[in-house]
Amino acid sequence: MSDHCIRDRDLAAVAAATPEPYYLRRREFLRLFGLGVAASAFLPLTSQAASTGFPDALNAGYKLDGVKITPEDLVTSYNNFNEWGQAKDQPKELANRGWKTRPWSIEIGGLCANPRKMDVDELIQLLGPIERRNYRHRCVEAWSMVIPWDGFPLAKLVDLAQPKGEAKYVRFASFFDSANCRAQRSNDFPWPYTEGLTIEESRHELAFLAVGLYGKPLPNQNGAPIRLVVPWKYGFKSAKSLAKIEFVAEQPKTLWNQLAPNEYGFYANVNPNVDHPRWSQKSERVIGAGFFSGKQATLMFNGYEKQVGHLYAGMDLRKNF
Amino acid sequence: MNRLARILGNRLFALSTLIGIGIWLLVVPALTGGLGANPVEKLLHLTGEIAIWMLGAVLALSPLRALFPKSRIVAALNRHRRAIGVSACIYALLHLAAHVVYEGGLDGLLRSFSKPFIWYGAAGLSILIILAVTSNQFSIRSLGGRNWKLLHRLAYIAAALLVYHQAIAGKGHWHTGRWLFFPLASLQLARITKQLFMRPARKHRATAILTTVANAR
Numbered sequence: 045m046s047d048h049c050i051r052d053r054d055l056a057a058v059a060a061a062t063p064e065p066y067y068l069r070r071r072e073f074l075r076l077f078g079l080g081v082a083a084s085a086f087l088p089l090t091s092q093a094a095s096t097g098f099p100d101a102l103n104a105g106y107k108l109d110g111v112k113i114t115p116e117d118l119v120t121s122y123n124n125f126n127e128w129g130q131a132k133d134q135p136k137e138l139a140n141r142g143w144k145t146r147p148w149s150i151e152i153g154g155l156c157a158n159p160r161k162m163d164v165d166e167l168i169q170l171l172g173p174i175e176r177r178n179y180r181h182r183c184v185e186a187w188s189m190v191i192p193w194d195g196f197p198l199a200k201l202v203d204l205a206q207p208k209g210e211a212k213y214v215r216f217a218s219f220f221d222s223a224n225c226r227a228q229r230s231n232d233f234p235w236p237y238t239e240g241l242t243i244e245e246s247r248h249e250l251a252f253l254a255v256g257l258y259g260k261p262l263p264n265q266n267g268a269p270i271r272l273v274v275p276w277k278y279g280f281k282s283a284k285s286l287a288k289i290e291f292v293a294e295q296p297k298t299l300w301n302q303l304a305p306n307e308y309g310f311y312a313n314v315n316p317n318v319d320h321p322r323w324s325q326k327s328e329r330v331i332g333a334g335f336f337s338g339k340q341a342t343l344m345f346n347g348y349e350k351q352v353g354h355l356y357a358g359m360d361l362r363k364n365f
Numbered sequence: 366m367n368r369l370a371r372i373l374g375n376r377l378f379a380l381s382t383l384i385g386i387g388i389w390l391l392v393v394p395a396l397t398g399g400l401g402a403n404p405v406e407k408l409l410h411l412t413g414e415i416a417i418w419m420l421g422a423v424l425a426l427s428p429l430r431a432l433f434p435k436s437r438i439v440a441a442l443n444r445h446r447r448a449i450g451v452s453a454c455i456y457a458l459l460h461l462a463a464h465v466v467y468e469g470g471l472d473g474l475l476r477s478f479s480k481p482f483i484w485y486g487a488a489g490l491s492i493l494i495i496l497a498v499t500s501n502q503f504s505i506r507s508l509g510g511r512n513w514k515l516l517h518r519l520a521y522i523a524a525a526l527l528v529y530h531q532a533i534a535g536k537g538h539w540h541t542g543r544w545l546f547f548p549l550a551s552l553q554l555a556r557i558t559k560q561l562f563m564r565p566a567r568k569h570r571a572t573a574i575l576t577t578v579a580n581a582r
Contacts, residue, residue: 121401122402122403133402185535319480322480322482323477323534324476332402336466336469338468339469
């Protein structure tokens with residue numbers, strides 16, 4: 045709820061700060077007008093907000109039967125977002141002390157025919173409609189959740205950008221804002237947070253760009269306003285709060301891989317048979333399962349082996365971890 | 366200052382602080398749902414952190430005494446070294462218990478022993494247990510002061526093992542270890558430096574350094 049209040053206020057602030065001719069640009073006007081109509085048609089009055097594309101509908105292909113969806117308050121209060129603290133309960137607190145995730149500019153560039161820089165809501169409009177998918181989420185630290193994400197396939201963005209033939213990888217960079225993000229003033233990490241996929245992985249139907257969870261815009265701590273979700277890879281591959289998506293020819297440097305190349309590989313596919321050098325990856329603790337629940341067995345490619353196994357056919361997964 | 370020193374030197378004050386830390390950080394959050402989304406992990410981390418900081422506190426106290434021999438506050442705190450050390454061991458045992466619950470079964474527990482960070486932790490904890498068990502007058506008498514002192518220098522080894530254990534236990538945990546390691550190392554260095562300069566210059570310098578290092582504890 046507070047989420048919506050903040051957004052309403054932000055919108056009012058944007059309106060107040062923007063000269064009228066610009067504020068009433070056609071696209072902007074249509075977006076706001078269209079949303080207003082859609083929202084008043086589907087939502088109770090209290091929850092009307094400038095949240096592009098909501099409400100959305102569950103994509104029946106990604107219902108994920110037989111697993112318990114992790115409660116929302118756990119999804120939004122426990123995660124790694126090193127820009128906002130080292131402990132997993134810190135991002136909820138630190139990412140909400142005045143950090144603005146709207147308006148938000150996102151750049152698509154590199155080796156593609158259609159590079160562009162635009163506001164994130166404009167991008168969401170372009171790539172929508174958004175849909176809901178329930179995805180397993182497995183952290184490299186051996187804990188897991190099941191999260192209902194709202195967003196769209198990454199492939200849609202790739203198609204929009206039209207990568208050139210020589211583009212073999214996609215590089216994702218999170219925001220860099222050392223003025224407002226204290227952690228980014230220190231050199232502990234090579235900021236900004238960067239991640240990468242092969243172009244084939246980025247076109248896979250499972251690769252997803254999330255703009256919301258639980259049917260609401262992403263909370264700041266979960267990577268607002270837009271983040272990557274790659275459910276068959278360890279969580280750190282799913283970069284948050286994206287500022288730039290780039291098509292490149294060489295395998296991009298990624299943050300955790302730079303920090304500890306022997307521990308965090310470029311592929312980082314969930315694999316119970318290849319341990320992290322310092323801890324086992326055979327099992328995982330399920331968040332929300334209870335104090336004495338112990339751990340459950342980790343699945344190959346996080347349970348998505350049938351869908352993604354072919355991407356790595358013939359590859360030595362022990363070497364390309 | 367005197368009054369503060371008297372309070373700090375009070376045994377009851379020390380005990381209630383050492384137990385109070387556990388109640389405040391572990392029991393109260395556990396009863397009020399303040400442990401968050403992964404409560405066992407939270408307890409695991411908190412018990413470990415409390416234990417290692419208490420060990421750090423004990424190891425800081427003796428160099429502080431050497432550096433500030435006239436400070437009443439440092440002297441008062443030094444009275445509690447045994448209590449703090451034993452508390453460190455007790456919190457470390459709670460940490461072990463949390464680990465057993467976290468792994469949730471014999472399989473997971475045995476599997477955890479395939480990883481070196483567990484071995485560093487187990488070695489450090491074993492030392493803490495030995496030191497806690499021999500932290501009474503009877504042990505001092507039966508071992509003899511010299512031997513006892515030598516035995517209890519294992520605390521430094523334990524600290525090194527446990528800081529390393531913590532640093533390699535998680536994804537970015539080395540960032541916390543340094544806050545413990547560098548202050549402790551600096552204190553020891555300051556003590557050794559001070560003893561070197563305070564020592565009358567009649568001995569050969571190398572011998573002086575050797576004696577100082579040997580005397581440092």
